[in-house]
Amino acid sequence: MIYFLNAIVARIRAYAIYQQTRTELAQLDDRSLADMGFQRGEIEFLARKAAKTA
Numbered sequence: 001m002i003y004f005l006n007a008i009v010a011r012i013r014a015y016a017i018y019q020q021t022r023t024e025l026a027q028l029d030d031r032s033l034a035d036m037g038f039q040r041g042e043i044e045f046l047a048r049k050a051a052k053t054a
Contacts, residue, residue, distance in 0.1 A: 018051035 025033070025043045033040060 014051040014054060017054045018047045021050040022047035 022043060025038075025046060030040060033043075038046065
C-alpha cells in the first residue's frame with residue numbers, strides 16, 4: 001500500500017514539474033530559446049525530460 005501511495009505522489013510531482021517547465025519555456029520568445037540552444041518545437045520534449053529526471 002505504501003508503495004502505491006509513493007508512486008502516486010511521485011507521478012503528481014513529475015506532472016507538476018512537467019507543467020511548470022512547459023509553462024516557463026513557452027513564455028520565452030524564440031530568440032531566448034535559441035540562445036539556450038532550443039527551438040519552440042522542443043518545449044514538449046524538454047518538459048517531459050525534466051519530469052522524468054526529477
